[in-house]
Amino acid sequence: MYDVIVVGTRVAGSPLAMLLARQGHRVLAVDRASFPSDTPSTHYIHQAGLGFLKSWGLLDSVVDTGCPPIRHLNFTYTDIEIPGMADPSADGIDAVYCPRRTVLDKILVDAAGESGAEVIEGFTVTGLLREGDRVAGIRGRIGEGPEQEFRAKLVVGADGANSIVAKEVGAATYEGSPAACFIYYSYYEGVDWGMHHRTGFGEQQFASWPTNDGLALVAVMRKRDRFRDFRTDPDAGVQEIVDQIDPEIGARLRDTGKRVEPFRPMLYPDNYRRQSFGPGWALVGDAGYHKDPFTGWGITDAFKYGQLLADLVHESLTGARPFEETLPEYQRERDAQSASTYELTQSISELTLTPYYDSVFRAASRSEHYSKKFFGLIAGLYPPDKFFGEAELTALYEEVNFPVVDRHVVNTGVSA
Numbered sequence: 189m190y191d192v193i194v195v196g197t198r199v200a201g202s203p204l205a206m207l208l209a210r211q212g213h214r215v216l217a218v219d220r221a222s223f224p225s226d227t228p229s230t231h232y233i234h235q236a237g238l239g240f241l242k243s244w245g246l247l248d249s250v251v252d253t254g255c256p257p258i259r260h261l262n263f264t265y266t267d268i269e270i271p272g273m274a275d276p277s278a279d280g281i282d283a284v285y286c287p288r289r290t291v292l293d294k295i296l297v298d299a300a301g302e303s304g305a306e307v308i309e310g311f312t313v314t315g316l317l318r319e320g321d322r323v324a325g326i327r328g329r330i331g332e333g334p335e336q337e338f339r340a341k342l343v344v345g346a347d348g349a350n351s352i353v354a355k356e357v358g359a360a361t362y363e364g365s366p367a368a369c370f371i372y373y374s375y376y377e378g379v380d381w382g383m384h385h386r387t388g389f390g391e392q393q394f395a396s397w398p399t400n401d402g403l404a405l406v407a408v409m410r411k412r413d414r415f416r417d418f419r420t421d422p423d424a425g426v427q428e429i430v431d432q433i434d435p436e437i438g439a440r441l442r443d444t445g446k447r448v449e450p451f452r453p454m455l456y457p458d459n460y461r462r463q464s465f466g467p468g469w470a471l472v473g474d475a476g477y478h479k480d481p482f483t484g485w486g487i488t489d490a491f492k493y494g495q496l497l498a499d500l501v502h503e504s505l506t507g508a509r510p511f512e513e514t515l516p517e518y519q520r521e522r523d524a525q526s527a528s529t530y531e532l533t534q535s536i537s538e539l540t541l542t543p544y545y546d547s548v549f550r551a552a553s554r555s556e557h558y559s560k561k562f563f564g565l566i567a568g569l570y571p572p573d574k575f576f577g578e579a580e581l582t583a584l585y586e587e588v589n590f591p592v593v594d595r596h597v598v599n600t601g602v603s604a
């Protein structure tokens with residue numbers, strides 16, 4: 189009998205398993221993948237996310253893989269340019285790192301195992317065990333091997349957007365909205381141009397950053413209705429988007445860039461929150477809350493709310509408070525703390541800014557210290573309620589002599 193079984197051992201599951209095992213709890217973590225293993229995801233980690241890796245003693249392992257630090261960000265939205273970087277975080281993190289998921293996830297799985305969690309790789313969960321209305325464990329198998337069962341006081345689904353745990357318990361979604369875009373990304377040699385996150389005119393985006401092995405990730409996004417056309421010649425499509433967004437970078441891509449891995453195409457899954465707890469079960473990471481990857485918050489949020497869940501589950505496992513109290517608190521806190529990130533992500537990942545966001549970003553781009561705050565916001569270091577708060581925005585608009593735009597004004601110019 190385990191205290192906790194965690195299904196899925198990537199950026200949500202492994203930290204949870206690690207943190208609970210470090211507290212002395214008996215943890216089993218299983219994943220159908222064997223690590224190192226890639227997954228369809230780019231890998232930008234905000235300073236706030238790196239702060240968790242640091243506090244867990246794992247940031248040095250990431251840095252030691254040779255993943256280059258990034259200390260200057262080029263953010264563009266149509267003709268609004270905001271270059272810069274957030275001030276270092278409270279724990280001194282002055283750079284962003286974007287490690288390949290093959291690298292990052294392996295570090296996390298190993299850390300879970302080294303902390304005392306039992307880890308079974310290559311194990312596919314096929315169903316849940318029940319006692320009355322309570323989830324009591326998992327069943328599954330390694331490859332074609334015999335079916336095995338494991339029991340626990342709590343089963344946590346950290347098994348991504350298509351979570352089997354969520355399906356089995358019938359977890360309902362709420363606050364959902366359809367995904368806007370598709371992505372194509374791959375890895376390139378010969379493009380040493382730093383970090384770019386550029387949304388151009390024509391509802392298209394180009395993002396790039398250095399990662400492990402001297403390679404740069406290059407990603408492009410467009411609205412989903414243009415997916416079919418794009419698929420006929422993705423190399424030409426990538427070149428066209430980069431040329432249209434920044435001709436200088438486009439020329440460098442054409443002249444010196446060489447794609448060295450296959451493209452990863454993907455239609456984004458929808459934005460949603462899922463009911464994330466019930467008798468004997470909980471959900472963490474994308475299994476419980478997913479948003480468009482445009483703002484690169486999936487990994488950081490998986491760390492943040494993995495830590496939150498670990499702290500609360502620890503309280504229940506030590507008898508301080510029952511699961512009936514701690515698990516609802518987990519979901520309530522997660523939803524409250526992620527509300528502004530969720531709203532911002534859904535608003536700006538449409539690849540067209542509302543008049544409100546256009547005016548805030550445009551004004552911020554004209555103020556040096558507000559640009560820094562903008563990157564603090566993006567990095568998870570500057571509170572959104574302060575950044576978008578009336579006092580700060582009024583001061584900003586005054587400083588750059590800009591007309592205030594109400595956040596409820598929509599693109600037609602009519603108040604919502």
Ligand SMILES: Cc1cc2nc3c(=O)[nH]c(=O)nc-3n(C[C@H](O)[C@H](O)[C@H](O)COP(=O)(O)OP(=O)(O)OC[C@H]3O[C@@H](n4cnc5c(N)ncnc54)[C@H](O)[C@@H]3O)c2cc1C
Pocket residue numbers: 195196197198199200201218219220221227228229230231232233311312313314346347348349350351352371454472473474475481484485486487488490
């Ligand atoms: C194209 C794209 C780009 C992205 N870019 C970024 C970015 O730059 N920065 C960022 O922070 N976020 C990004 N994200 C989001 C990020 O990838 C996710 O938020 C994050 O991977 C979620 O982690 P997770 O651990 O919850 O789930 P996952 O990473 O999906 O892992 C789930 C695990 O569960 C396992 N599993 C599933 N079912 C079973 C089963 N039945 N039995 C056993 N194991 C099972 C899977 O094998 C998998 O290993 C991106 C996402 C996409 C799609």
